[in-house]
Amino acid sequence: MKHLRHLNKYFYKYKWWIIPGIIFVVISNIFGVIPAQVIGYAFDLITENIQIYMLFNGFNRQQIIYDIFSNSLLYFGLLVIALYLLRGLFLFFMRQTIILMSRHIEFDMKNDIYNHYQELSLGFYRRNNTGDLMARATEDVNRVRMYVGPAIMYTANTLVLSVLIIYSMFDVNTRLAIYCLAPLPLLVIIIYYVNTVIFKKSGKIQERLSELSSFVQERFSGIRIIKSYVREDYTRTMFEIQSNEYKKDSMSLVKVSALFYPTMLLLIGLSTILTIYIGGIQVMNGSITAGNIAEFIIYINQLTFPVTMLGWVTSLIQRAAASQKRINEFLEISSDIQSTNETEREINGNIVFKKVNFTYPDTGIQALKDVSFEINSGEFVAIIGKTGSGKSTLANLIMRMYDVEQGEIDIDGSNIKGLNLKNYRSQIGFVPQEVFLFSDTIKNNIAFGLDQTTDEEVHLAAKNASVYSNIMDFEERFETMLGERGITLSGGQKQRVSIARALIKSPKILIFDDCLSAVDTKTEEEILQNLGKIMHGKTSILIAHRISTIKNADKILVLDNGSIIEQGTHNELLNLNGTYTELYNNQLLEEESRSI
Template sequence: MKELKHLNKYFKKYWKKLVIGILITIIARVFQLVLPTYVNKSISVLENTIGSTLTKGEGEDLLLQYILIIIAAALLSGFFTFLMRQTIINVSRHIEFDLKNEVFDHYQRLSLSFYKQNRTGDLMNRISEDINQVRLYSGPAIMYGMQTLTLFVCLIPLMFIKAPTLAMYTLLPLPILSVLIYQISKVIHKRSTVVQEYLSSLSTFTQEVFSGVSVIKAYSLEPQTNTDIGVLALEGKEKSMNLAKVNAWFFPLMILLIGISNLFVIYIGGKQYINGEIGVGLIAEFVLYVNMLTWPVAIVGWLTSIIQRAEASQKRINAFLKEQPSIKNTVEERTPIFGKIEFKNVSFTYEDTNITALKNISFTIENGETVAIIGKTGSGKSTILDLISRLYDVSSGEILIDNKPINHLNLINLREGIGAVPQDAFLFSDSIKNNIKFGKENATDDEVITVAKKAVVHKNISDFAGGYDTVLGERGITLSGGQKQRVSIARALLKNPNIYLFDDCLSAVDTETEEEILNNLKTASKNRTTLIVSHRVSSAKNASKILVLEDGKLIQEGTHKQLNSVNGYYKELYKNQLLEKEN
């Protein structure tokens, strides 16, 4: 159970509620122990009344008194059992809440490279199914475990006090049961881990199918997808059945051994009764004791299974929580961002692919300057923007923001000072208004409309039946590619940062709309450092500086006029795009 030690901090946090819950559990079980004793006494009253030791009136009075005590004890036991669930189960829900928040906070701290190496389905399974298994351990397992322990501690000594020989034979099957449970639990642990890993694979597959359903339909891949999910489901069934087969041994074994205990009670107790050593009421009392032990003993198997599953799940959670973000905030004090950017001999290689995206790049962008970055696909344009946002750290060289090394800046302040529009515009499944306000949560409706007009998307939004309150589908699927890009631009404009990063965010709009947006951006980003990545010269020609990249190297730098006056990549690209426009 070493992996479950991670939960100790939560048990410490809620120790008062747990202690109260444990005390209530003990009280509930003590009241339950009253029942067999007074059943014994009731039967003794009947024997004494029939044997004329007691008068009929005395016997009836005593019998009624004992029955009322039995009823009161049962009601009190039930009441405290209810309170027990209200305390211990509630604690498990609090722990579930805290653990999910811990995992989610850790998700947010991890770097972009982590998400490239892990699948969404697996990450979702850890925060849902795995944590649910841990919750069962932190609540129901503790509750039923304390019930079982309390009964064993109170009941077994009581049985030996009342009838040592009968108690010995009655409890004889229990050590055998303990050994069997121990052996089976080891197998359960291994198979539980396999099942949890499979559930992650299934979650990943289904999540990818739902996200890529348009591609599946476009290529008529439904039959193949059904076949794949069928194979995966069959594999999962086999793994789950292997676990279920082991779990299936528990209850039959327990019922068998409890049955043997009952036979011992009847046979040994019967012999002692015949010999005049005990009364028939004590036999009835022991039968009740054995049946009271039936559920606690049976629950040992269930508890073992729960603990083994929780151990397997917590191990997966711990492995993830041990992951350290490659990008760390090393500065606590605030470091405001103004906008000067300088690259000094920067090279960068992606760890996951080992592709060198930038090779010894150097340039300077002054505060308030607008710079365009041009180049072929894979030339390193987007990588420059990612490095400025510090989504990655450079492999060699140095990036300076406002003359300070980028890793000497407060990471939160750095990103707060940047308004980024990615190449693949991402919108949340929320209203269009809230998607734009993601850049500034307290923005007014007028501010939202103003930036939407600047991004030339206001008319499109107004045409929707719900207007700005239109709720988008997952990943903004309700909108076209160009509309998503323009909503993302509006989001960045609303943030009003000191640095704008536009990563080929006009690729899905026509040239006329592009020209209008660029003119609006020129006004909106005045006195703001702006970087525009594009494949089109039309997006770059009005920039105060243009950087031309090829295979990760900076091959040209200058204004549109300067670059178009010399033979090179930029002049050739401009000439080709002019011909395309004319055609």
């Protein structure tokens, strides 16, 4: 139960739902126990009045005895019906409080988990797959809801009803009550054993479900690759293997439950037999009446449902504990990136790296080694280098997606760690290497970075990204719905929509992470010309592979194996006759060979 302590804050929040709910549980069970006593009295009334009725056989007064007897039975019958109607009414109130409370807690939990996910750093998402994140926020939360709702409701119902019934049993006859309840300690031992088994199996099942969800999510995302390589049958086989593993673990848990319930019913049946046998002996001795036996049998049958529910509730609690443990694992993770400064300020875009070293924590790969450079406010700076040289890492560090392990990054003379993170990032426009567009309209994708925009601003951003004419060719134009990850658009169109999304913010710092690779040279030149106008006096950072893209930059940084080996203007770097010159000559040869 220690994993479920996390839910105490929700119980405290909704205490005015729980308290009335428990009160309704008590009242409903009082109205559930009293009918057994009424029926016991009615049973005694029947046995006694039948004998009196038979004594007056042949006399006129027999009809009077019959009428009195009939009216008494009708009275008891109506009383039992009224009691059960009242019980049903309060059961309804019980469900309307406790079950509705569980839905509110489910809502709060999902929001808390999602908000916590939002606060976690990029490194967290590199270490965990999407399917597992989704499973913990949906399937696991749903299992926890079954604990805070039905499990608590039936547990309270079972405890209250059991206490009332056991008290009523001992109030009637102590010896008979002891014999009736004798099998119950054995039931406690069985429940304790089953609890442990269910907890272990539930945790394993949830892990299997997460793996299955991750597999399906990833395969659907990569369906084009699967079809391109004709791997549908292979993927189907792999899915079947994982599904069978999940089914195997689920069936194992079902078998435990299947043995548990018959065992409980067997023990209840044993109690009934003991009641009739011991009770019959006591009736003959005159210790109790036949109505008391009927009352006890009703009590035992009333205990059947709570005891049966005890097994189900046990399973719910153990599953909830296993799921809450998985949820807590992520909730207890704190973000690698901490920002305590709440002061908002406008940045100018002066960036200084001071002997920065960075190693990715999840892979251990050192991406940057002793990197130092300065970008003045308003400069157009380009970064070039081979694949894996650390270009994208520089972009991530400037946006503070990660914190450096050694060295320092200053923005306008202040350490980046001391800035208000949300305020700082809101002034950066970023176009990633791997474009991501949402399943929404083109307009909403472009306007994603702002709370409020006008159609004119969206259209202007599209024109500056040289994608306006393509959008206008669509039937729905800017209201065109995009498929998952923007699958409706071509690679170049997706890149330009992503560029428009960054430009509409009018950022103080603009970072292009090799995002012009899918556009032709003419479109690239048009975008760069527009960029020069928009970003005049603002800092622009362009990561690229093509030297033709960056030759007009104010400063070019050449990276190799995580270190800056050259920096300067295009002409200055050519005069060095080093790595940059080699890259330039190789690209010239490639262009010449393509033109032949």
